[in-house]
Amino acid sequence: MNYQIITQSAQLDAVCHNAREADVVMLDTEFVRTRTYYPQLGLIQLFDGQNLSLIDPTIIExxxxFVELLKDTSVLKVLHACGEDLEVFHNSFGCLPYPMVDTQIMAAFLGHGLSTGFAALVENYLGVELDKSESRTDWLARPLTEKQLEYAAADVFYLQPLYEQLFEKITQAGWWEAAQQESDLIAAKRIKVVNPEMAYLDVKGAWQLKPSELAILKPLATWRLKEALRRDLALNFVFKENDLLTVARYGIENRHQMEQEGMDYRSVQRHSARIISIVKSAKQTPVDEYPHKIERLMDMTGYKQKFKILKDEVKRASQTSGLATEFLASKKQLNQFISWVWKKDRDPAKLPDVMQSWRLELFGEKLNKLL
Incomplete structure (x- = not known):
């Protein structure tokens, strides 16, 4: 494996110029995400079939x-299990690689499990056993060892022959277009527009709260998300989710009670005054302005029966197509569909996954008639 380490803009320009001459390039990233809200990009791996480059974005100004390569519609970008990579690209460069295909998705169309790892597929198709001992590396640390660099390079070096084999098989099976559509869907879903005012709906356990308690949780969750974005901190490093729920449930207005409830001492020390202020203000919310109680799908009348009917139809589609049921429609995707019918009145602007692209023709229309 020959690779070059790219640390200067002029080197990067040359590498990306060559890559844009290719029809297909392999891409991967290494990043760190421990305490931060956004993933921190440490390394980019690029292989155009001739040149394997390890790009250091921490020092290239x-x-x-590279952004132009990501946007070049004449070059197909191949990634594996690309979800977090897409988030990294979007946060770092404000764009996504396009067009793009995910080899994990391609493998799923060929009967592999939906979350089959890269090493397993490389061993299966190429007979090569990859060393994954460096997967926990701090990719922001410098210098990177030779072993770390080789680990990173292998992720794109073996991606090319793997992609070529998968492409041949998926084309023969007739699923190539569907794999591209599914990769596009993953990309679209990965990029979320954050609305701080609705952050309380993402707090696990919020459905247990009464409207009066939600009136407290809502501004607390908004404050926590804004603070996380401002400081680039993971939400729970600002204030733990369970502690936020506890404050909202009991309407806690003093620091001593927070400490009695066993809340994180440093978070209480730093934020108790702000939280108390928010709680006191939220308690003045007029009753007619309380958020509605959060109604879970599973608690709605007839949910279990309807879910089973839909699940049975997906099983039938699985038997006829040869694709795994969880790949066709996960529990989350079926719930998304039920919610679309029951809560969104089949809004055409908010189509669920099963009512789009390849799923629509395969079984989506049948699901729509069943509900």
């Missing part, structure tokens, strides 16, 4: 030529 001008990444324009």
């Amino acid at each position: 001008d990444m324009t030529s």
Whole structure:
């Protein structure tokens, strides 16, 4: 495996120029995400079939030529299990690689489990056993060891022959277009527009609270998300989710009670005054302005029966197509569909996954008639 380490803009320009001459390139990223809200990009791996480059975005000041490669519609970008990579690209460069296909998705269309790892597929198709001992590396640390660099390089070096084999098989099976559609869907779902005012709906356990308690949770969750974004901190490093729920449930207005409830001492020390202020203000919310109680799908009348009917139809589609049921429609995707019918009145602007692209033709229309 020959690779070059790219640390200067001029080197990057040359590498990306060559890559844009290719029809297909392999891409991967290494990043760190322990305490931060956003993933921190440590390394980019790029292989165009000739040149394998390890790009160091921590020291290259001008990444324009790489961004242009990401956006070049004449070059297909191949990634594996690309979800977090897409988030990294979007946060770092404000764009996504397009067009793009995910080899994990391609493998799923060929009967592999939906979350089959790269090493397992490489061993299966190429007979090569990859060393994954460096997967916990701090990719922001410098210098990176030779072993770490080789680990990173292998992720794109073996991706090319794997992609070629998968492409041949998936084309023969007739699923290539569907794999591209599914990769596009993953990309679209990965990029969320954050609305701080609705952050309380993402707090696990919020459905247990009464409207009066939700009136307290809502501004608390908004404050926590804004603080996380401002400081680039993971939400729970600002204030733990369970502690937020406890404050809202009991309407806690003093620091001593927070400490008695066993809340994180440093978070209480730093934020108790702000939280108390928010709680006191929220308690003045007029009753007619309380958020509605959060109604879970599973608690709605007839949910279990309807879910079973839909699940049975997905099983039938699985038997006829040869694709795994969880790949066709996960529990989350079926719930998304039920919610679309029951809560969103089949809004055409908010189509659920099963009512789009390849799923629609395969079984989506049948599900729509069943509900």
